[in-house]
Amino acid sequence: MGNARDRVGRGNAWATMPGLLYLSLLVLAPLLVIVVYSFLSRAKLGVGVKWEFSTQAYADLFFSESLSGVRGFDPTYLQIILNSFWFALVTLIVTLVLAVPIALWIATRPPRWRTLLIFLVTIPFWTSLLIRTYAFLIILNDNGPINSTLVGSGFIDQALPLLYTPFATVMGLVYAFLPFMILPIYASAERFDFRLAEAAYDLGAAKITVLRRIVLPSIRPGIIAGALLVFIPALGSFLAPELLGGGKTTMIANVIASQFGASRNWPFGAALSVMLLVITLLVLLFLAHLARRTNKSGLESNMEALI
Amino acid sequence: MSKAPNALEVRNVTRIFPTPEGTEVRALDDVSLDIIEGSFTVLLGPSGCGKTTLLRCIAGLESPDHGEIFLRGVRIDEQPVWQRRVNTVFQSYALFPHMTVEENIAFGLQMDKVDKATIKAKVSETLSMVHLDGLEKRRPAQLSGGQQQRVALARALAKQPDVLLLDEPLSALDLKLRRGMQLELKRLQRETNITFVLVTHDQEEAMAMGDTVAVFDSGRIAQIGEPRDVYVAPATRFVADFIGEANVLACDPEGRNIEGLGAVPPEWIVNTSTAAKYAAVRPEAMRFTKDDTGAGTITDVTFIGGDVNVTVDLGGQPLRARVAQLNEIPFRIGERVSVSCEPGSIRLLES
Numbered sequence: 001m002g003n004a005r006d007r008v009g010r011g012n013a014w015a016t017m018p019g020l021l022y023l024s025l026l027v028l029a030p031l032l033v034i035v036v037y038s039f040l041s042r043a044k045l046g047v048g049v050k051w052e053f054s055t056q057a058y059a060d061l062f063f064s065e066s067l068s069g070v071r072g073f074d075p076t077y078l079q080i081i082l083n084s085f086w087f088a089l090v091t092l093i094v095t096l097v098l099a100v101p102i103a104l105w106i107a108t109r110p111p112r113w114r115t116l117l118i119f120l121v122t123i124p125f126w127t128s129l130l131i132r133t134y135a136f137l138i139i140l141n142d143n144g145p146i147n148s149t150l151v152g153s154g155f156i157d158q159a160l161p162l163l164y165t166p167f168a169t170v171m172g173l174v175y176a177f178l179p180f181m182i183l184p185i186y187a188s189a190e191r192f193d194f195r196l197a198e199a200a201y202d203l204g205a206a207k208i209t210v211l212r213r214i215v216l217p218s219i220r221p222g223i224i225a226g227a228l229l230v231f232i233p234a235l236g237s238f239l240a241p242e243l244l245g246g247g248k249t250t251m252i253a254n255v256i257a258s259q260f261g262a263s264r265n266w267p268f269g270a271a272l273s274v275m276l277l278v279i280t281l282l283v284l285l286f287l288a289h290l291a292r293r294t295n296k297s298g299l300e301s302n303m304e305a306l307i
Numbered sequence: 308m309s310k311a312p313n314a315l316e317v318r319n320v321t322r323i324f325p326t327p328e329g330t331e332v333r334a335l336d337d338v339s340l341d342i343i344e345g346s347f348t349v350l351l352g353p354s355g356c357g358k359t360t361l362l363r364c365i366a367g368l369e370s371p372d373h374g375e376i377f378l379r380g381v382r383i384d385e386q387p388v389w390q391r392r393v394n395t396v397f398q399s400y401a402l403f404p405h406m407t408v409e410e411n412i413a414f415g416l417q418m419d420k421v422d423k424a425t426i427k428a429k430v431s432e433t434l435s436m437v438h439l440d441g442l443e444k445r446r447p448a449q450l451s452g453g454q455q456q457r458v459a460l461a462r463a464l465a466k467q468p469d470v471l472l473l474d475e476p477l478s479a480l481d482l483k484l485r486r487g488m489q490l491e492l493k494r495l496q497r498e499t500n501i502t503f504v505l506v507t508h509d510q511e512e513a514m515a516m517g518d519t520v521a522v523f524d525s526g527r528i529a530q531i532g533e534p535r536d537v538y539v540a541p542a543t544r545f546v547a548d549f550i551g552e553a554n555v556l557a558c559d560p561e562g563r564n565i566e567g568l569g570a571v572p573p574e575w576i577v578n579t580s581t582a583a584k585y586a587a588v589r590p591e592a593m594r595f596t597k598d599d600t601g602a603g604t605i606t607d608v609t610f611i612g613g614d615v616n617v618t619v620d621l622g623g624q625p626l627r628a629r630v631a632q633l634n635e636i637p638f639r640i641g642e643r644v645s646v647s648c649e650p651g652s653i654r655l656l657e658s
Contacts, residue, residue, distance in 0.1 A: 193399075193401070195397060195399055195401045196401050196403060196404075198368050198388075198397070198401065199395070199397055199401035199402075199403070200403075200414070201367075201368070201387075201388040201389050202366055202367075202368070202388055202389075202393075202394055202395045202463075203389075203394065203414055203415035203418055203462065203463075203466065204389045204390075204415055204418035204419060204466070205389055205414070205418050206387075206389050209418070213414070214403060217405045218404070218405060
């Protein structure tokens with residue numbers, strides 16, 4: 001290889017400095033603050049922290065003191081984390097099921113149409129998620145278009161309780177994250193050589209088999225990327241459960257917010273944040289492992305082709 | 308001996324494609340074709356002549372707008388692709404990149420619900436048939452172009468189709484490899500006795516490989532026959548031009564007066580006609596003699612190995628000729644010659 005560093009087309013390492021500086025100041029530093037705060041004590045009035053080392057916040061994650069003063073195992077927060085996990089998982093599955101056919105359909109349109117359709121997928125990004133989530137308040141309302149149509153047409157007598165339910169939360173989450181699933185899957189599907197599907201048909205495979213054995217494995221990198229982009233933000237999502245779930249379907253981000261707000265327990269909020277971060281990292285590692293397994297074969301063969 | 312049965316019968320197949328301009332193109336225009344069981348048939352023609360469309364109609368990847376296709380007597384043009392007992396070797400090979408060689412070949416057999424032990428045996432059998440033993444665990448990206456081609460062949464052959472379709476299978480290979488694969492394909496066809504239908508735009512390849520050659524011209528079959536017959540007796544101007552080289556010259560309906568050559572002795576002409584439009588003569592049938600009062604002027608001389616290509620201007624009409632270098636007097640550009648043809652070398656064409 002020789003003097004690889006001087007080869008044309010290789011970037012200068014110094015060019016990465018502004019980005020690295022930005023990231024370390026604005027991402028790593030706040031993270032560090034959170035971790036430090038989680039090991040401090042609660043301030044007297046609840047705002048800020050008292051600079052005194054304590055693991056109380058972490059203990060509070062799993063244990064609570066009953067009225068009689070006995071400390072016992074309390075699964076409340078564990079339950080909320082599981083709940084968040086469950087919501088994120090349902091969101092992941094629903095967006096995946098919806099996105100794969102959409103992405104494949106777009107990828108099989110003539111190139112001119114593809115650009116337009118992908119542009120349409122990105123239209124929701126033009127408006128703030130907050131406003132779009134508020135719009136769902138109107139749609140799912142007892143007097144909203146869904147209920148008034150159903151009642152008006154005589155299908156049902158009473159308005160369906162759509163708003164402030166887990167259903168509303170999932171609906172809001174799916175709506176918010178669907179484009180993040182479609183785009184990476186489309187990116188993979190667009191590169192898919194549909195002649196491979198023809199070859200599979202030719203060899204006697206019916207449609208479902210072609211999808212399962214040829215198309216899905218080929219767009220796996222896109223599915224994994226989409227899963228990452230949906231699952232992780234969904235796990236920490238705040239708006240949909242807050243506005244559409246009506247506080248009844250609590251997810252971990254809402255609890256964290258309340259610890260820094262109403263409950264005034266910053267160390268505990270910080271500890272919850274650290275926990276969410278750890279879980280997120282674990283999920284990330286798992287998905288990265290899956291992705292590596294996908295790429296390995298391709299990577300290896302590229303290496304061998306070079307040799 | 309009774310006539311061999313037809314493996315494939317194509318009846319009046321028409322396939323129309325819309326163009327972006329809003330007009331229509333008849334990729335196949337009322338094409339009928341019989342392909343004999345166990346034969347090696349080549350569909351030959353320039354790109355866009357409909358040969359690949361016909362192949363795709365037979366495979367089921369394209370459906371004809373009109374017409375019928377029969378495979379061993381059973382109508383298949385309305386069957387879905389996956390039910391037809393034909394398999395295709397694709398021009399792009401279309402090997403599944405996420406599967407090993409072994410898995411690629413096994414795929415088609417798994418679709419037939421063949422048991423594992425049989426699949427394993429069949430995979431190694433077909434792999435050794437195409438001389439790829441030991442490469443079972445490789446992935447397509449780890450193979451050379453020639454090897455990928457063989458895997459594509461093995462994958463289609465493993466299913467023992469009634470008819471094997473080959474869509475320009477050799478076009479991506481370099482010349483030397485292509486020559487080798489031509490012989491290889493002929494051998495495989497003989498050994499397996501499967502009916503092969505190969506599409507190519509390379510007339511030399513068609514001549515070398517086919518028992519029967521069907522020449523396509525804008526959606527129709529211009530001529531079908533044994534390679535030698537098609538070469539010696541082209542039916543139309545298009546075929547004469549496309550198969551090998553030919554000087555195609557306008558002439559009167561009886562062929563008594565040919566452009567450039569003028570009135571030629573009747574013994575030069577091999578056939579008779581009362582509706583001839585063109586006269587075709589192969590370059591190798593042209594003869595010259597040095598003649599300062601001759602009608603022709605040599606305008607170009609190109610050495611191509613053993614032979615020499617000579618272009619002669621005959622009263623404004625350029626004529627191509629091929630002469631054996633050693634036997635002829637070396638001609639020079641600008642020299643005047645008189646031109647003649649071998650007896651029976653001029654063929655009158657009616658279209």
